[in-house]
Amino acid sequence: MNIDFIITSNVFRCFNFNKIKVFCEGRNLFNGENMQTIDDIRRDFDNIYSEAILNIAKPLEERRKKDLAKVIICIVVAVILISSFPFIFKFLDSLTYNLSPNADYMERSDLLIWVFMLLGGVVVFLFIYPCIIAKKFEKSVKKDILPFLFSHLSSFKWSDKRVVSNDFIQNSRLFSDFIKREDDDSFKGQYKNVSIRIFETFLGGVATSYESILKTRFEGVIVVLLPQKKYKGVTLIKKKRLINLVPKDLKKVNIEDTNFEKQYNIYSNDPIAAKCTLTASFMESFKKIKLVFKASQLEASISKQGILIAISTKKDLFKIGKLYKPVVDYEQFRVFTEELLSILELVDTLKLC
Numbered sequence: 001m002n003i004d005f006i007i008t009s010n011v012f013r014c015f016n017f018n019k020i021k022v023f024c025e026g027r028n029l030f031n032g033e034n035m036q037t038i039d040d041i042r043r044d045f046d047n048i049y050s051e052a053i054l055n056i057a058k059p060l061e062e063r064r065k066k067d068l069a070k071v072i073i074c075i076v077v078a079v080i081l082i083s084s085f086p087f088i089f090k091f092l093d094s095l096t097y098n099l100s101p102n103a104d105y106m107e108r109s110d111l112l113i114w115v116f117m118l119l120g121g122v123v124v125f126l127f128i129y130p131c132i133i134a135k136k137f138e139k140s141v142k143k144d145i146l147p148f149l150f151s152h153l154s155s156f157k158w159s160d161k162r163v164v165s166n167d168f169i170q171n172s173r174l175f176s177d178f179i180k181r182e183d184d185d186s187f188k189g190q191y192k193n194v195s196i197r198i199f200e201t202f203l204g205g206v207a208t209s210y211e212s213i214l215k216t217r218f219e220g221v222i223v224v225l226l227p228q229k230k231y232k233g234v235t236l237i238k239k240k241r242l243i244n245l246v247p248k249d250l251k252k253v254n255i256e257d258t259n260f261e262k263q264y265n266i267y268s269n270d271p272i273a274a275k276c277t278l279t280a281s282f283m284e285s286f287k288k289i290k291l292v293f294k295a296s297q298l299e300a301s302i303s304k305q306g307i308l309i310a311i312s313t314k315k316d317l318f319k320i321g322k323l324y325k326p327v328v329d330y331e332q333f334r335v336f337t338e339e340l341l342s343i344l345e346l347v348d349t350l351k352l353c
Contacts, residue, residue: 038345053145057327060144063137064327067134071134075126075130078123089115137321137323149333149337156188158186164222164224168306168308169181169203169308174218174300175310180203180205182204186199191344193227197224203217218312223289225309227307229352230352232304234249235253236268236302237264237265239264251268253275274302285342293313295311296312297310320333320336
């Protein structure tokens, strides 16, 4: 059985991997075919956390404390340097005057400028270096912990590479005018014969006639579902706005759920297929995603290429391994798991027509 773990040698020596493997296999967490239900995963999460995740996270906590100490030292030194600037320049000005009393002010000021540039560069480095430390630590934690955390969610894996092409996003008809894309965390996996791609991203488009100025077209999480059964038409679920333009070649579809219609407009070129797919359970799961992710906006595209769900939020999502928070923090793993399970619950309700 292949277990796609990426674990550093130091972490590997700190816990008994065989015990963890036996613990998880006993609950069918590694077996995609006999994978637990979503309710089972929620119910068993406390055991997974206390008996397995903690064994991996505890050694990393020592490294976090050391890296955090480095960050604090950098910031303290930078603050001291900044607060000392007036005294340093006053001292140097007095020193240069005593050494060269005949030199004019412009000559002395050249030295002060060079000193200012040097100290300024040091201060900038001292503020940038902590960000590098924090990012490196977070990436290391993800590589060590996420493969195991995903093992009870079938074949999910974390990736730092793109998992969905630009063409797929543009063909969704939700974002067709972006010219810049920046992805952060990405995940891919399989659940009930549905391939799933999840990634945080920023999409930027031209804001004015000046191409160098970008406007945010989207910021948040994009979820792509690729069912084996292909959807015949095109259906868009879009947030209601003051002005609602009907997309080209589509018609507005009315459904029986009045609460859902108060929040969203549904457009489709096949109203019958749209109503068949947008079941009551699907719409409830759709709204739950917005609640779990604390999204400001939620839209979706359903077409023959697949399903794209755009979750707009500026909240830092799918984050574990923050330098300022203990690695063993229970809540970050619980929230992380709930965000993923809310997506899997939507897959459970899929009924493509």
